[in-house]
Amino acid sequence: MEFELSEEQQQMKMSVREFAQSEIAPHVSEWDETQHFPIELQPKLAELGLLGVLFPEQYGGSGLGYVEYVTVIEELSRVDGSVGISVAAHTSLCSNHIFQFGSESQKQKYLVPLASGNHLGAWGLTEPSAGSDASGTRTTAVKQNGGWLVNGSKNFITHAIHADTCVAFASSDRSKRSKGITGFIFEKGMKGFSPSKKENKLGLRASETASVVFEDCQVPDENRLGDEGMGFVNAMEILDGGRISIAALAVGIAQGAYESALRYSAERQQFGKPIQEFQAIQFKLADMAMQIDAARLLMYRAAAMKDAGRKTTKESSMAKLFASEVSVRVCEEAVQIHGGYGYTKDYPAEKYWRDSKLCTIGEGTSEIQRMIIAREILKHP
Ligand SMILES: Cc1cc2nc3c(=O)[nH]c(=O)nc-3n(C[C@H](O)[C@H](O)[C@H](O)COP(=O)(O)OP(=O)(O)OC[C@H]3O[C@@H](n4cnc5c(N)ncnc54)[C@H](O)[C@@H]3O)c2cc1C
Numbered sequence: 302m303e304f305e306l307s308e309e310q311q312q313m314k315m316s317v318r319e320f321a322q323s324e325i326a327p328h329v330s331e332w333d334e335t336q337h338f339p340i341e342l343q344p345k346l347a348e349l350g351l352l353g354v355l356f357p358e359q360y361g362g363s364g365l366g367y368v369e370y371v372t373v374i375e376e377l378s379r380v381d382g383s384v385g386i387s388v389a390a391h392t393s394l395c396s397n398h399i400f401q402f403g404s405e406s407q408k409q410k411y412l413v414p415l416a417s418g419n420h421l422g423a424w425g426l427t428e429p430s431a432g433s434d435a436s437g438t439r440t441t442a443v444k445q446n447g448g449w450l451v452n453g454s455k456n457f458i459t460h461a462i463h464a465d466t467c468v469a470f471a472s473s474d475r476s477k478r479s480k481g482i483t484g485f486i487f488e489k490g491m492k493g494f495s496p497s498k499k500e501n502k503l504g505l506r507a508s509e510t511a512s513v514v515f516e517d518c519q520v521p522d523e524n525r526l527g528d529e530g531m532g533f534v535n536a537m538e539i540l541d542g543g544r545i546s547i548a549a550l551a552v553g554i555a556q557g558a559y560e561s562a563l564r565y566s567a568e569r570q571q572f573g574k575p576i577q578e579f580q581a582i583q584f585k586l587a588d589m590a591m592q593i594d595a596a597r598l599l600m601y602r603a604a605a606m607k608d609a610g611r612k613t614t615k616e617s618s619m620a621k622l623f624a625s626e627v628s629v630r631v632c633e634e635a636v637q638i639h640g641g642y643g644y645t646k647d648y649p650a651e652k653y654w655r656d657s658k659l660c661t662i663g664e665g666t667s668e669i670q671r672m673i674i675a676r677e678i679l680k681h682p
Pocket residue numbers: 390424425426427429431432433434456457458459460502505510659662663664665666667668669
């Protein structure tokens with residue numbers, strides 16, 4: 302059992318950290334305040350290979366695995382969770398769905414530009430009335446003239462406005478519920494496919510979350526992704542990988558919050574000494590450091606299992622659930638350690654706290670993760 306990153310992995314971690322410090326950190330507050338989605342980062346992320354970490358070089362990727370991928374997401378999120386979730390939605394949801402279930406020609410046409418970072422991807426499962434219960438998809442796909450006519454909408458979609466490629470799901474046979482859902486690839490500018498309402502969010506405000514609408518959108522059958530009726534089943538498998546990246550998002554946000562609290566506790570003096578000399582503050586810092594370590598270990602376990610080609614449904618949900626709940630607790634303690642200043646925008650603690658909350662909701666809420674873990678435990682006692 303190995304608990305250390307290799308030298309190359311460690312170097313990669315440090316280079317992503319430097320990139321985040323120099324290219325992202327100076328803009329974090331402004332992007333958050335104005336809800337600016339930093340599309341200008343895309344070529345820089347692409348140049349470093351950070352938009353295709355998981356994919357083989359033959360498809361424009363960096364040819365690495367989940368251990369490297371979650372390391373990247375953690376380091377980006379340590380500085381700005383908005384960039385972390387953006388890279389995660391692009392990579393382990395949209396691009397990975399095409400990589401796992403697309404035909405060779407779909408990979409050449411869509412995955413290559415996505416993995417090389419020339420195109421940005423989105424993945425639309427959630428609908429206004431089908432969130433946790435995604436099998437209740439109301440968007441319909443009706444066979445017509447050898448292709449499909451898609452009508453409906455998706456909401457809360459990361460990159461709904463800027464994405465060049467969007468993988469989305471529609472019911473091709475309502476009577477079959479989850480077994481009647483099919484995946485499709487949509488392209489920006491397709492007739493009848495358009496972005497809609499952008500959300501004004503509590504946190505991760507520099508990530509773009511908006512709706513997409515399908516109005517008599519004609520999709521050729523060559524854009525059907527995977528077998529007919531297998532869209533939901535395939536989407537659940539994609540979420541097994543995606544949830545490890547939400548664990549990484551959560552760990553990164555928690556790490557950033559912890560470091561800012563540690564720094565502040567050394568600087569801030571009360572009763573004639575730095576507040577980190579008070580045992581009450583030391584115990585908070587100790588709990589924060591321990592919880593982040595435990596979350597990171599669960600994250601790496603799931604990532605290593607994924608790289609070994611093993612099924613990770615339970616381990617991904619455990620990592621996602623634990624890390625996200627740790628993140629919210631750690632960020633709240635970071636605000637507390639900052640006292641009144643933690644409640645202001647002069648310090649980063651309040652933003653980390655706001656950002657952390659999404660981790661308990663996106664890619665399946667904490668309640669849904671507990672249901673998945675329980676189901677897996679009962680299935681394989
Ligand atoms: C910033 C952001 C980005 C997102 N990005 C994407 C994206 O790129 N693509 C995408 O497809 N989706 C995305 N989502 C959607 C996200 O995955 C959903 O919000 C999430 O799955 C929950 O669905 P819901 O919001 O409809 O909540 P609901 O399903 O309505 O849940 C409401 C509450 O009920 C609870 N609940 C529901 N069912 C049960 C049950 N059976 N037992 C116990 N409790 C239950 C939930 O846990 C929750 O507490 C994003 C969301 C946000 C906020």
